[in-house]
Amino acid sequence: MPDGLEKGPPSCGLSAEDIEAGFGDLHKPLNSIKAIAAAEHCIYCYDAPCVQACPTSIDIPTFIHQIRTGNTDGAARTILSENIMGGTCARACPTEVLCEQACVRNHGEEDPVEIGLLQRFATDHLMAAGGAHPFERGADSGKTIAVVGAGPAGLACxxxxxxxxxxxxxxxxxxxxGGLNEYGLAAYKMVDDFAQKEVEFLLEIGGIEILYNRPIGPDLALSDLLKSHDAVFVGVGLGGTNKLGLDKEDLNGVEDAIDFIERLRQADDKSTVAVGNDVVVIGGGNTAIDAAVQSKKLGAENVTLVYRRGEDAMSATPYEVELARKNGVNVRLWAKPQSIKGDTHVKSMKFERTRMMNGKLAGTGDSFKVPADMVLKAIGQQLSLDALSGVEIAGGKIAAAADFSTSMKGVFAGGDCIRSGEDLTVQAVEDGKQAAHAIDTYLKGDANG
Amino acid sequence: MADLGCTIAGIESINPFWLASAPPTDKYYNVVRAFEAGWGGVVWKTLGEDPPVVNVSSRYGVHHDTGRGVIGINNIELISDRPLEVNLKEIEQCRKEWPDRVIIGSMMAPIDEQAWKELAIKIANSGVHGIELNLGCPHGMCERGMGSAIGQVPEMVEQTTRWVREAVDIPVFTKLTPNITNILWPAEAAKQGGAHAVSLINTVNSIVSVDLDAMAPNPVVGGKGTHGGYCGSAVKPIALNMVAEIARAQETQGIDISAIGGIETWKDAAEFIALGANALQVCTAAMLYGFRIVDDMIDGLSAFMDQKGYKSMEDFRGMAVKNTVDWNELNMNFDTKAFINPDKCIECGRCHIACEDTSHQAIEFAVAEDGKRSFTVINEECVGCNLCAHVCPVPDCIEMQPVEDDKPYVTWPEHPLNPMKAAAE
Structure with a gap:
């Protein structure tokens, strides 16, 4: 808990119950009546655009048809066969820019099929029913693979x-x-400890052992893992964060948004999570939105999200930006951090207005001050390079070929640590899945050669 | 506003919408509610000789689409299970209270002259406008030699019709079963027996679904089920064909038709009238939605007639009969091609996959660089089958466009490729 904010929620009038309720499901799950109605809206397209828009290529028309025929667990198997974290993706995917954006219903100026909610309906149904894990372990190959990171990429792999x-x-x-599913996604997208439940479900297949509190580093280098395993998959995500590069960035009350979100996600009682009264969030991505909205839900009186460019340039989806506004977040565009004020604890931040000049972002010289007792930085994450000695890095990420192999023979990588700009659970899952096949091919070639 | 009044078997009705003999017309209470709702007439639930039948519990099965829309229902209910006297008294009372509405008494009896005649007289004495012979019930009663057991034997159809004609001097409707090879046989028999009108169709023999837990047909009665009578919009196409057959066959032409079978909307009604129906009977639609559905049937039919300039039902009744012909009379030279309107197309691909997998590979699917999917008909391959237009989820997106040419009207018997024609020459 950051210094100076030890007193719990501010005097905002929200009771602990109000706060807990605020962190309920962002989208209410469909009941069976609504699911049928939603499924009926699907045309069962051929070579459907929604499938192409899904990074994991889930056969969406087929799973929706299965919901229609009452084969709901079959629908879940269709989903999970392409995306074992279909449950999280159903909750966290920005469907409005993926499958649902591609839905042909949009052409008719209708609402798209609620693919995300239908996917949740199916996967929840299967997981609630319990029973045998829907996938079987293949015949034992005798090979052991080290996976670094139990996030979406690592676990999918x-x-x-x-x-x-x-x-x-x-x-x-x-x-x-769980990685970001457990620590990073907004709490109202992952209620009821879903990330842990999903991991338990995933592990039911067997043959997977997770060793906790085992970061790679000097004591556990990739080269060590290669010695003791037949291959290695690196799915470490982005451990580091970008800095503002301003004086007083280490003042109390200034922290990375992901740390704030992690603290929030790990709190059983959200009302015990400290939040400022005047929260400033810096950044234009979904992490910034998540931090801003959750600050508001915790009871912060004023939450200002500041982004240096226009709304079109934000990596947060229009839906997310709207969500922030609906929750009372003041979204301020075209301004960049200039200075942090305060003695031991942050008191305010000064921003300089910006505009585009000759195709480049430039300060206008004009500035404004925003009172702040909490500043959350969400200006991007970066790869922690310390532990990755031996693999080639390019553009701040692990250099990976199309088959997810790295410069180190036998080491593969996927997820956020190899890509830029994706930052999606669903992409990480796809990387992990494809990398697993690449590793399989590699091991077979190795055995034959 | 168009006049919806009609006459069938000499009986005048304020509109063509009657409730068919079935649960909705079982008793005074229902019938009064129907008249209050605006129905022009009812055919009372079928009456038999006392003692009344006993019905089982669990009586209807359903055929749902995936969205729980009802495609059809079937029933295993028998005829009225109330004493004859009670029914007749209630009929009498309804007749008195609703003088402008039609009440037809439906009846069935074993194949015995006295039984038919005595029952017909009792019913006629209650003041009904006419009597309908239930020769169609395909479940239960047929096992006792009644209903479809009679309706499936043209000689018995003629005989029972004649018996009732001889017994009473009010109009006689013979209700036909569709569970027969050729509907013209019982229709002609009814005409021979002196029927003023035929009513059709009765329900279609069916097992509507199987309960996969009980492993028994629905509706399940204590672990077992039986075949029942299928009705609702699913049977409308069967009924339309049978009505048309009777309307256009020389042997049966001219007999009045009370059309029954899946009529749910004014459009359904108009179609039956176009094929020659004098009046209509409705049951399932009312059972699904209540008597209020007659409002739109009346309003919609009347609006349709106004729009087309038909002042009365007679102005368009039977207009489609002359265009309902045998296959051999179709023009072999007529050609039509599908045209997919790209402005309306939502790119779902349903037309393509239907044509590609199951028809003539006549719809080309291409994806442009910008991801836009296009579907184009290959005219040389298109046989004009209409399948694409039917599966398309967008109304009027796929239009069937007749090919304009000067080819003459050539039927199959005249066609050069007809081997029978060559043989004849």
Whole structure:
């Protein structure tokens, strides 16, 4: 908990119950009546655009048809066969820029099929029913693969490797699995400890062992893992954060948005999470939106999100920006951080207005001050390079070929640590899945050669 | 506003919408509610000789689409299970209270002259406008030699019709079962027996679904089920064809038709009238939605007639009969091609996959660089089958455009490729 904010929620009038209620499901799950109505809206397109828009290529028309025929668990199997984290993706995917944007219903000026909610309906149904895990482990290959990071990429890779008959050891730096699903996504997208439930479900396939509090680093280098395993998959995500590069960035009350979100996600009682009264969030991505909205839900009186460019340039989707506004977040565009004021604790921030000049972003010289007792930085994350000695880095990310192989033979990588600009759970899952097949091919070639 | 008044078997009705003999017309209470709602007439639930039948519990099965829309229902209910006297008294009372509405008494009896005649006289004495012979019930009653057991034997159809004609001097409707090879046989028999009108169709023999837990047909009665009578919009196409057959066949032409079978909307009604129906009977639609559905049937039919300039039903009744012909009379030279309107197309691909997998590979699918999907008909391959237009989810997106040419009207018997024609020459 940051210094100076120890007193719990501000005097905003929200009771602990109000706060808890505010962190309920952002989108209410469909009941069976609504699910049928939503499924009926699907045309069952041929070679459907929604499938092409899904990074994991889930056969959406088929799974929706299965919901229509009452084969809901079959629908879930269709989803999970392409995306083992279909449950999280159903909750966290920005469907409005992926599958639902591609829905042909949009052409008719109708609302798109609620694909995300239908996917949740199906996967929740299967997981609630319990029963046997829907996928079987392949015949034991005798190979063991080290997976670094128990986030979406690592776990998706581990699951697929297990399906292919390999044994997997997952090395996770934190005390819990799930990666950003557990620590990073907004609480109202992942209610009821879903990230942990999903990991438990995923591990039911067997053949996967997770070792916690085992970060790679000097004591556990990639070269060590290669010695003790047949191949390595790196799915470490982005551990580091970008800095504002301003004086007083270390004042109390100034912190990375992801740390704030992590604290919030790990709190059983959200009303115990400290938040400022005047919160300033800096950034234009979904992390910034998540931090701003959740600050508001915790009871912050004023939440100002400041982004240096226009709304079109924000990486947060229009839906997310609207969500912030609906929750009372003041979104201020075209302004960049200039200075942080305060003695031991932050008191305010000064921003300089910006505009585009000759195709470049430039300060106008005009500035304004925003009172702040909490500043949350969400200006992007970066790869922690310290532990990755041996693999080639390009543009701040691990250089990976189309088959997810790296410069180190036998080391593959996927997820946020290899790509820029994606920052999506669903893409990480796809990377992990495809990398598993690449590793399988590599191991077979190795065995033959 | 168009006049919806009609006459069938000499009986005048304020509108063509009657409720068919079935649960909705079982008793005074329902019938009064129907008249209050605006129905022109009712055919009372079928009456038999005392003692009344006993019905089982669980009586209807359903055929749903995936969205729980009802495609059709079936029933295993028998005829009226109330004493004859009670029914007749209630009929009498309704007749007195609703003088401008039609009440037809439906009846069935075993194949016995006295039984038919005695029952017909009792019913006629209650003041009904006419009597309808239920020769169609395909479940239960047929096992006792009644209903479809009679309706499936043209000689018995003629006989029972004649018996009732001889017994009473009010109009006689013979209700036909569709569970027969050729509907013209019982229709002609009814005409021979002196029927003023035929009513059709009765329900279609069916197992509507199987309960996969009980492993028994629906509706399940204590672990077992039986075949029942299928009705609702699913049977409308069967009924339209049978009505048309009777309207256009020389042997049956001219007999009045009370059309029944899946009529849910004014459009359904107009179609039956176009094929020659003098009046209509409705049951399932009312059972699904209540008597209020007659409002739009009346309003919609009347609006349609106004729009087309038909002042009365007679102005368009039977207009489609002359265009309902045998296959052999169709023009082999007529050609039509599908045209997909790109402005309306939502790019779902349903037309393409239907044509590609199951028809003539006549719809080309292409994806442009910008991701736009286009579907184009290959005219040389298109046989004008209409399948694409039917599966398309967008109304009027796929239009069937007749090919303009000067080819003469050539039927199959005249066609050069007809081997029978060559043989004849």
């Amino acid at each position: 581990a699951h697929r490797l297990s399906m292919l008959g390999h044994s997997v050891k997952v090395y996770e730096a934190k005390a819990k699995p």
